[in-house]
Amino acid sequence: MLLLLDVDGPLNPWAARTPPPGYVRHEWRLSRWRRATRHAHLNPAHGPALLSLAERTGAELVWATSWEDLANDTVGPALGLPPLRVIGLRAYEGTPEWKYGAVGRFAAGRPIAWLDDDFALFASARDAFLRRRRETTALIPVDPATGITDEHLAAAERALVSPA
Structure with missing residues (x-):
């Protein structure tokens, strides 16, 4: 079973006018990014919550x-997460396949x-991805103005605890 995490939107609510309560600004100087400085608003409670969810499920x-x-x-160290495996997605940015092909291969x-x-x-790519999947596949949409909430974590737990 896999719990897949996106950063921008779920963990970093980029669309919020002001960061939601509990979020803290982090800034990094990165030489391997388009912009030399990258920042994110992160909720430090998400790290322990995600680790606990992974352990329970x-x-x-x-x-x-x-x-x-x-x-x-x-992001991981800021949230107290250990190094996680990474699905290579950058090659698919902006393509109609988006993340679905890489995720499908990784999660087969x-x-x-x-x-x-x-x-x-890319609704047609999403729908094709879902048609190809035989395993439980819970796509849990997160509002990029709010980030992950307890309801999102509960939905992930339900999907992982009782896979179809």
Whole structure:
């Protein structure tokens, strides 16, 4: 079982006018990014909550984000997460396949709960992805103005505890 995590939207509510309560600004100087400085608003409670969820369900936490390995260098430590495996997605940015092909290959044969804010993009690719999947596949949309809430975590737990 896999619990897939996107950074921008679910963990970093980029669309919020002001950060939601509990979020803290983090800033990093990164040489491997378009911009030398990158920032995110993160809720430090998400790290322990995600680790607890993974432990309760037996799910593996995995980055499914265009941050790729940078998530392990920046976001993960800020949330108290250990290094996580990374699904390589940057090559698919802006393509009609978006993240679905890479996620499908990575998650083949395993149930997933996926927290992301972009499931409405490329609806035909999403629908084709869901038709191909035989395993439990819970796409849990997160509002990029609020980030992950307890309701999102509860939905992920339900999907991972009782896979179809």
